[in-house]
Amino acid sequence: MTSKLYRPVIHIVDDDPGVRRSLALWLGFRDRVTREYDSAEGFLAAVDPDCQGCAIIDVHLGGMSGLQLQARMAEAGIPLPALFLTGHGDVPTARAALKAGAFDFLEKPVENDRLVELVEAALRSDERRWEAAQQAERVQERLDRLTPREREVMEQVVAGRHNREIAADMGISARTVEVYKARLMDKLDVRRVADLVRFAMKQPAPAARRADEVT
Numbered sequence: 001m002t003s004k005l006y007r008p009v010i011h012i013v014d015d016d017p018g019v020r021r022s023l024a025l026w027l028g029f030r031d032r033v034t035r036e037y038d039s040a041e042g043f044l045a046a047v048d049p050d051c052q053g054c055a056i057i058d059v060h061l062g063g064m065s066g067l068q069l070q071a072r073m074a075e076a077g078i079p080l081p082a083l084f085l086t087g088h089g090d091v092p093t094a095r096a097a098l099k100a101g102a103f104d105f106l107e108k109p110v111e112n113d114r115l116v117e118l119v120e121a122a123l124r125s126d127e128r129r130w131e132a133a134q135q136a137e138r139v140q141e142r143l144d145r146l147t148p149r150e151r152e153v154m155e156q157v158v159a160g161r162h163n164r165e166i167a168a169d170m171g172i173s174a175r176t177v178e179v180y181k182a183r184l185m186d187k188l189d190v191r192r193v194a195d196l197v198r199f200a201m202k203q204p205a206p207a208a209r210r211a212d213e214v215t
Contacts, residue, residue, distance in 0.1 A: 006130055008053035008123050010034045011080065013043045013069065015062045019085075019108070023056060026112050027119065040069035049077040052130055054103065054122035056115075059086040059093055067093065070100055079129060081122040085110060139202045142188050150184040153177060157193060158200040 010027055014020050015038050024034040033053075037043040040061050055073075059066040066084055073080065081103035086093065094105040103122045106115065146154065149170075156166045163174040163181075170177070190196045 004134065006052055006127050008033070008126065009051070010053055010119060010123075011037065011043060011047065011051075011055040013037045013040060013055060013061065013066075014058040014085070015039060016058070019058070023115070027116065030116055032119070040064035040066070040072070043069065044072060044076070047078055047080070049079065051078065051080060052126060054081045054083060054119060054126055056083045056085060056119070059084055059090070059097070060088075067097060067100070070097060070102065074100070079126070081125050083115075083118055083122060135202065139199070142199075143203060145187040146184055150180050150187070153180040154184050154188075154196065154200065157181060158197050 010032050012020050012023050012034055014023075014036075017038070020036040020038070024036055027034050035046070037046065040057075041064060043055070057066045057069060061069070064072070066086075070082055070084075073082070082097075082101075083103050084094070084097050084105045085108055086105070087108045097105050103125065104118050106118070143151070152170065153166060156169070161169075163177045166177045167174045185191065185196060188196065188199055190199055
Protein backbone atom coordinates (compact mmCIF):
# COMPACT_ATOMS: atom_id res chain seq x y z
CA MET A 1 0.00 0.00 0.00
CA THR A 2 1.42 3.39 -0.96
CA SER A 3 1.35 6.14 1.63
CA LYS A 4 -1.51 8.56 1.12
CA LEU A 5 -1.84 12.13 2.29
CA TYR A 6 -4.98 13.61 3.72
CA ARG A 7 -6.14 16.22 1.18
CA PRO A 8 -9.44 17.70 2.37
CA VAL A 9 -11.87 19.59 0.17
CA ILE A 10 -14.71 21.71 1.54
CA HIS A 11 -17.78 21.11 -0.60
CA ILE A 12 -20.22 24.03 -0.62
CA VAL A 13 -23.73 23.06 -1.69
CA ASP A 14 -25.99 26.10 -2.01
CA ASP A 15 -28.27 27.33 -4.79
CA ASP A 16 -27.40 30.97 -4.01
CA PRO A 17 -24.26 31.90 -6.01
CA GLY A 18 -23.54 34.84 -3.73
CA VAL A 19 -23.43 32.59 -0.67
CA ARG A 20 -21.21 30.08 -2.45
CA ARG A 21 -18.76 32.77 -3.53
CA SER A 22 -18.67 34.36 -0.09
CA LEU A 23 -18.01 31.06 1.70
CA ALA A 24 -15.41 29.96 -0.84
CA LEU A 25 -13.62 33.32 -0.62
CA TRP A 26 -13.51 33.33 3.18
CA LEU A 27 -12.30 29.73 3.40
CA GLY A 28 -9.78 30.41 0.66
CA PHE A 29 -8.27 33.11 2.86
CA ARG A 30 -7.57 30.28 5.31
CA ASP A 31 -5.81 28.25 2.59
CA ARG A 32 -8.64 25.75 2.32
CA VAL A 33 -9.59 24.13 -0.99
CA THR A 34 -13.28 24.47 -1.86
CA ARG A 35 -15.64 23.21 -4.53
CA GLU A 36 -19.03 24.74 -5.26
CA TYR A 37 -22.31 23.09 -6.28
CA ASP A 38 -25.65 24.72 -7.02
CA SER A 39 -27.63 21.53 -6.30
CA ALA A 40 -27.59 18.35 -4.28
CA GLU A 41 -27.68 16.38 -7.51
CA GLY A 42 -24.50 18.06 -8.77
CA PHE A 43 -22.75 17.33 -5.50
CA LEU A 44 -23.72 13.64 -5.54
CA ALA A 45 -22.47 13.29 -9.09
CA ALA A 46 -19.04 14.62 -8.09
CA VAL A 47 -18.20 12.84 -4.83
CA ASP A 48 -17.73 9.24 -3.74
CA PRO A 49 -16.99 7.28 -0.53
CA ASP A 50 -13.24 7.96 -0.91
CA CYS A 51 -13.66 11.73 -0.62
CA GLN A 52 -12.00 13.70 2.18
CA GLY A 53 -13.04 16.93 3.86
CA CYS A 54 -16.51 18.16 4.81
CA ALA A 55 -19.68 19.55 3.26
CA ILE A 56 -21.48 22.84 3.90
CA ILE A 57 -25.07 22.26 2.83
CA ASP A 58 -27.99 24.66 2.53
CA VAL A 59 -31.15 23.14 3.98
CA HIS A 60 -33.52 24.72 1.46
CA LEU A 61 -32.02 23.74 -1.88
CA GLY A 62 -33.98 23.75 -5.10
CA GLY A 63 -34.81 20.19 -6.09
CA MET A 64 -33.50 17.72 -3.54
CA SER A 65 -33.43 19.32 -0.07
CA GLY A 66 -30.47 19.39 2.27
CA LEU A 67 -32.00 16.71 4.51
CA GLN A 68 -32.73 14.50 1.52
CA LEU A 69 -29.12 14.97 0.45
CA GLN A 70 -27.98 13.94 3.92
CA ALA A 71 -29.98 10.71 3.60
CA ARG A 72 -28.55 10.03 0.14
CA MET A 73 -25.01 10.57 1.45
CA ALA A 74 -25.63 7.97 4.13
CA GLU A 75 -27.04 5.51 1.59
CA ALA A 76 -24.04 6.01 -0.71
CA GLY A 77 -21.51 5.68 2.13
CA ILE A 78 -20.19 9.23 1.67
CA PRO A 79 -18.57 9.94 5.05
CA LEU A 80 -18.13 13.71 4.89
CA PRO A 81 -19.14 15.61 8.05
CA ALA A 82 -22.07 17.88 7.13
CA LEU A 83 -22.53 21.46 8.33
CA PHE A 84 -26.04 22.71 7.55
CA LEU A 85 -26.97 26.32 6.81
CA THR A 86 -30.45 27.78 6.83
CA GLY A 87 -31.95 31.21 6.49
CA HIS A 88 -34.74 30.32 8.89
CA GLY A 89 -34.72 29.33 12.55
CA ASP A 90 -36.25 25.91 11.98
CA VAL A 91 -35.87 23.89 15.20
CA PRO A 92 -37.53 20.66 13.95
CA THR A 93 -35.31 20.65 10.85
CA ALA A 94 -32.20 21.28 12.93
CA ARG A 95 -33.17 18.48 15.29
CA ALA A 96 -33.75 16.09 12.36
CA ALA A 97 -30.41 16.95 10.78
CA LEU A 98 -28.47 16.55 14.02
CA LYS A 99 -30.27 13.31 14.87
CA ALA A 100 -29.24 11.98 11.46
CA GLY A 101 -25.59 12.75 12.22
CA ALA A 102 -25.04 16.34 11.05
CA PHE A 103 -21.86 17.87 12.43
CA ASP A 104 -23.60 21.18 13.18
CA PHE A 105 -26.48 23.43 12.12
CA LEU A 106 -26.11 27.19 11.60
CA GLU A 107 -28.41 30.07 10.71
CA LYS A 108 -27.60 32.57 7.97
CA PRO A 109 -25.94 34.98 7.99
CA VAL A 110 -23.12 32.96 9.51
CA GLU A 111 -20.41 34.73 11.49
CA ASN A 112 -17.31 33.97 9.44
CA ASP A 113 -14.92 33.15 12.26
CA ARG A 114 -17.48 30.79 13.79
CA LEU A 115 -17.92 29.06 10.45
CA VAL A 116 -14.17 28.60 10.04
CA GLU A 117 -13.94 27.25 13.58
CA LEU A 118 -16.61 24.64 12.86
CA VAL A 119 -15.13 23.75 9.48
CA GLU A 120 -11.74 23.14 11.09
CA ALA A 121 -13.37 20.96 13.75
CA ALA A 122 -15.20 19.00 11.05
CA LEU A 123 -11.95 18.48 9.13
CA ARG A 124 -10.19 17.22 12.26
CA SER A 125 -13.04 14.75 12.76
CA ASP A 126 -12.84 13.59 9.16
CA GLU A 127 -9.06 13.24 9.30
CA ARG A 128 -9.39 10.94 12.33
CA ARG A 129 -11.93 8.87 10.41
CA TRP A 130 -9.67 8.76 7.36
CA GLU A 131 -6.62 7.73 9.39
CA ALA A 132 -8.61 4.91 11.00
CA ALA A 133 -9.71 3.74 7.55
CA GLN A 134 -6.11 3.84 6.33
CA GLN A 135 -4.98 1.77 9.30
CA ALA A 136 -7.76 -0.77 8.66
CA GLU A 137 -6.65 -1.01 5.02
CA ARG A 138 -3.05 -1.64 6.06
CA VAL A 139 -4.17 -4.34 8.50
CA GLN A 140 -6.32 -5.98 5.82
CA GLU A 141 -3.44 -5.99 3.34
CA ARG A 142 -1.32 -7.94 5.82
CA LEU A 143 -4.13 -10.36 6.62
CA ASP A 144 -4.57 -11.04 2.91
CA ARG A 145 -1.01 -12.44 2.84
CA LEU A 146 -2.05 -15.35 5.09
CA THR A 147 -3.16 -18.76 3.87
CA PRO A 148 -6.41 -20.18 5.28
CA ARG A 149 -4.43 -22.49 7.59
CA GLU A 150 -2.27 -19.62 8.85
CA ARG A 151 -5.40 -17.60 9.60
CA GLU A 152 -6.83 -20.52 11.54
CA VAL A 153 -3.66 -20.85 13.61
CA MET A 154 -3.62 -17.09 14.20
CA GLU A 155 -7.16 -17.07 15.54
CA GLN A 156 -6.48 -19.99 17.85
CA VAL A 157 -3.25 -18.43 19.15
CA VAL A 158 -5.07 -15.14 19.76
CA ALA A 159 -7.80 -17.07 21.61
CA GLY A 160 -5.12 -18.21 24.05
CA ARG A 161 -4.85 -21.86 23.02
CA HIS A 162 -1.57 -23.74 23.43
CA ASN A 163 0.27 -25.40 20.57
CA ARG A 164 -0.77 -28.91 21.67
CA GLU A 165 -4.44 -27.87 21.77
CA ILE A 166 -4.22 -26.24 18.34
CA ALA A 167 -2.42 -29.29 16.93
CA ALA A 168 -5.05 -31.68 18.24
CA ASP A 169 -7.90 -29.53 16.93
CA MET A 170 -6.37 -29.15 13.46
CA GLY A 171 -5.04 -32.70 13.19
CA ILE A 172 -1.41 -31.63 12.79
CA SER A 173 1.73 -31.83 14.93
CA ALA A 174 2.74 -29.22 17.48
CA ARG A 175 5.87 -28.66 15.40
CA THR A 176 3.74 -27.84 12.35
CA VAL A 177 1.77 -25.37 14.47
CA GLU A 178 5.08 -23.68 15.33
CA VAL A 179 5.94 -23.48 11.62
CA TYR A 180 2.57 -21.92 10.79
CA LYS A 181 2.93 -19.50 13.69
CA ALA A 182 6.41 -18.40 12.58
CA ARG A 183 5.23 -17.86 9.01
CA LEU A 184 2.15 -15.87 9.91
CA MET A 185 4.02 -13.67 12.38
CA ASP A 186 6.63 -12.96 9.71
CA LYS A 187 3.94 -12.03 7.17
CA LEU A 188 2.19 -9.78 9.68
CA ASP A 189 5.52 -8.26 10.78
CA VAL A 190 5.02 -9.03 14.48
CA ARG A 191 7.61 -10.57 16.76
CA ARG A 192 5.75 -11.65 19.90
CA VAL A 193 2.42 -13.28 20.66
CA ALA A 194 1.40 -10.12 22.54
CA ASP A 195 2.03 -8.11 19.36
CA LEU A 196 -0.01 -10.64 17.39
CA VAL A 197 -2.93 -10.22 19.80
CA ARG A 198 -2.75 -6.43 19.48
CA PHE A 199 -2.65 -6.73 15.69
CA ALA A 200 -5.65 -9.07 15.64
CA MET A 201 -7.63 -6.57 17.70
CA LYS A 202 -7.13 -4.00 14.92
CA GLN A 203 -8.51 -6.14 12.11
CA PRO A 204 -11.73 -4.92 10.47
CA ALA A 205 -14.86 -6.87 11.35
CA PRO A 206 -15.49 -7.95 7.71
CA ALA A 207 -11.99 -9.47 7.61
CA ALA A 208 -12.73 -11.40 10.77
CA ARG A 209 -15.91 -12.75 9.22
CA ARG A 210 -14.10 -13.84 6.08
CA ALA A 211 -11.50 -15.63 8.20
CA ASP A 212 -14.25 -17.48 10.06
CA GLU A 213 -15.80 -18.53 6.79
CA VAL A 214 -12.47 -19.88 5.52
CA THR A 215 -11.95 -22.01 8.58
